[in-house]
Amino acid sequence: MATVYIPPALRDLTGGVETVEATGHTVRAILADLEPRYPGLTARLCTDDVLRPGLMVAVAGSMSKLGLRTPVPENAEVHFLPALGGG
């Protein structure tokens, strides 16, 4: 079971709940698992089957460039965050 942190802006979909449990070996599978329970979540995070521009996923504490394909280890945390740049 992975723990998915729902960004504050999307908690209207989860009734205000901050973390939800989900199963799946990739971020895509995790979202597929959550969608029936929280309809509309995928559409808010993704567009054209990729993460929306400006979003990034962090799994197990590490920002990933693999988007929906990012592998999710057992019991990992999944966070959806703004993408960052540097100077």
Next chain:
Amino acid sequence: MRQHALVNHRRPKNEDRTLIGLPVAERQGYLQRIRTMATSEKRKYKVIGTRPIRHDGVDKVTGRAQYGADVRLTGMLHGVVLRSPHAHAKIKSIDTSAAAALPGVRAIVTSADFPDQVGRIVELGEGAVNMRHLSANVMAHDKALYKGHAVAAVAADSIHIAEEAAKLIKVDYEPLPPVMEVIGAMRDDAPVLNDDVRMTEMGTVKPDAKASNVAAKFLFTKGDVNAGFAKADIIIEREFRTATVHQGYIEPHNATVLWNADGKVTVWISTQGTFSVRQQTAELVGIPVSDVKVIPMEIGGGFGGKISVYLPPVAAILSRKTGKPVQLLMDRAAVFEATGPTPGSFMRVKVGATRDGKIVAGDAWIAFEAGAFPGSPIAPGCMCVFSCYDIPDARVEGYDVCVNKPRSNAYRAPGSTQVAFAMETVVDEICEKLGVDAAEFRIKNAAKEGTRRVDGPVYNRIGMLETVEAIRDSEHYQSKLTGPNRGRGIATGFWFNAGLKSAVVATVNLDGTVSLIEGSTDIGGSRTGIAMQLAETLGITAEAVKPQVADTDSIGYTDVTGGSRVTFATGIAAVNAAKEIQQQMVERAALLWEVDASTVKYDDGKIIGPASKSFTFAELAAKIHEVGGAIIGHGTSSAAEQGGAFGTHCVDVEVDPDTGKVQILRYTIAQDAGTAIHPSYVEGQMQGGVVQGIGWALNEEYFYDDKGVMRNATFLDYRIPTCYDVPMIETIIVEVPDPAHPYGVRGVGEVPICPPPAAIANAIHAAVGVRMRDLPMSPPKVCAAILQK
């Protein structure tokens, strides 16, 4: 102490002072001594941690190094960009006929010459960019959105003719009221800059959203912030403002472009990222990326400001129209008025703590000025504000807001310096009210491995605590500061540090040297830092590696030199390339000795076989062609992500109570470098970041008049620190290795700019008892604050 076992404090030793005060007998002896001292420290590695002379050094001290403005091509034309005199205006028409008629004028472009861009979002390696906005920034479409916004460009036989021609271009403007300040721009009745901008939140726009200057909202929460504040014995809530400031690189932007008859475009440019320039240029002129080749010239400073393109697409269209290479160079006023800056900001930070000095809750509200188009570093700002501390309950809300100023760009730890100023000043006030030592308070509340950040993820191994301890234990912090109007302050800062993608290729030469080709443009000596990692892995000297930065046709995709990523990520690529070379060297030795490769091993620059057979690297390199062709190692890095960088600073100031002038008396920086590859250049990054931070703290700001015109677009009036303004900057390199890098490297470039404004504000308070909450803390403001006391 488990943590201490991993930490090595590299304090400035006498090697740091080798250049002064040595009894020098003669030149050779002198140079010899420097080298010996630099290598006499006991250390884990042979090359890493030494101080070799940088490979590009001789070219740079003799004036031979070729920067972008030094490009000279046969038949080259010179261009000038005409810029808007208004901060906010409709462009009704542009008449170029008089300019075109001037003898020597070869071509003129306006936005009509550029392909239309839909509002497509393109991933440019380090963040997503709206192509319509990028295009409109390069050449204004129907509106000029800031003073200095490009509206047309001329190419002519000489720069003087081009300047004369630009004056002859008639632009009919309808001036609009400028929106110059972030809070005013957020009001419902503020004039709207971009009619296609609506507020997004996590990538989504509300269906009923109107066009607005607020381009994005970010919200982060952790725990229950109200419950957190209920536990607090003391709550401090303060408001802060910071001025728009510029990266201030000494080399203005430049680009020389040839659009050849075969449709292939070559760009010579000083840039932080050749591949990013290639993609931006190709997208903006509407050709495939493979038709653009970007040749990196030496770069005279960037600090984040030389990632976005301004000139290459314009020069490209001028070249297409003329069939000749076109060079565009900005002057300093254009650099200030049209490039760079980092956002001005408004911030409200509230922190609660218990009587025994534990932070229990934090709440921050932050608005950044994005400039003419969306895209300020508000998200990292929000994610950095509480990043140094372990805070159980917190909330951060942030806004990206358009104003009539140049489109803001990355500047050294973008967003983090502003928020560090606010947070670290509030922390200092809590320490004051509670009567606790500022270093001990930070140690008690430090974020460490396992701390959950306010934006969610949990830290891996980081060195926040160690940098504070290094400052607490430093001779500087322990020393007594005496004298009237003098005070000491400390502050801590954080930056994420990026990973991203890098590629290198390394080829073994017959004389035992290795040629190293990399895609990371070198701003501050990174060629040598990468070469040293290759050398360490191969067991050869740094001087035996010959590094070179290659063009986009000659090396694999490499992201920008930014995010403090090059020594980390391109270093990993170099280590991977070295491992491939090791493998091939082993196979060649096996062939030469006629033994099975499994009986040969590579060990510290030697290739060891059965029966005491061995080659040095150079011996084998001389023989590789007897049993095969070139030995080439490739290396890439893409997955590795850095753990984050922290630094803690300590500063002593003296305030002149009559004038408000703040003099820096002494400055010490302790920073976690993971593993310092080339300590001189690590120190250099730390010292340079500190002095930029001092400029931001004390002097630098864009002065705008009521028409939105910048009144100080010269280095005379936009005053960056000179050597007369600052003392020596003492450095303490803390080494908490980053497990994500084979040698433990952490990027060092950005985080040193974050703490100085707060450290200095705290020192000013200690000196004269006033809390400064507006940057810059220039003499008039400090003076006024003292008078109001």
Next chain:
Amino acid sequence: MCHWLCQCLGVRSKKDEEHWQSQWHTGNRERHDLLRIMATIRQIQKAPTMSKKRVVSTTINGNATEFLCEPRQTLLEVLRSVLNMTGTKEGCTNGNCGSCTVLLNGRPVTSCLVLAVEADGASVRTIEGVACGSHLDPVQQCFLEGAALQCGICTPGFIMQTEALLEQNGHPTEADVRFHLAGNLCRCTGYDKIVRSVLAAAELKRCEATT
């Protein structure tokens, strides 16, 4: 001071002229004087009437050099664009960053605020003339050894300014160095390693002089 320059500066009296003569090529100008000089150079640069070319005879790095230039061209522009000596760098074109520092008759000047025609009969020393053949000058050597450069764009200007300092003062203190180099901007290093390297170069020059 030539007639048209006096005209551009609005010189009305002998005293005026003496004032501008003293202000024209110095690093220590009053702010209002510098602003006036910046404006004058810009005015001259933008004047099409200043485009008729003249011959200028100079000595550059010890070599007699003649070049053709327009009166509106600065010494910096001529060095870089006519003579292809691009070692002298352009950072601001208004005398505020010091990147374009060269020695004019031994005095450090920002070559962006010197008109090329003013170099007629003068000797000019640039970064290209600092090393002696393939031997680096002690200043260059110490900048290298001391890691006194990062991006390197300001380095030629700093080296020229340092040459001028060490010519005048062989035993500079840290304060002397910081005062003398205050007209040269560096955005990368924080100046620490530059100042140390200049002090080291002074020492190296002294010991070279005694051997």
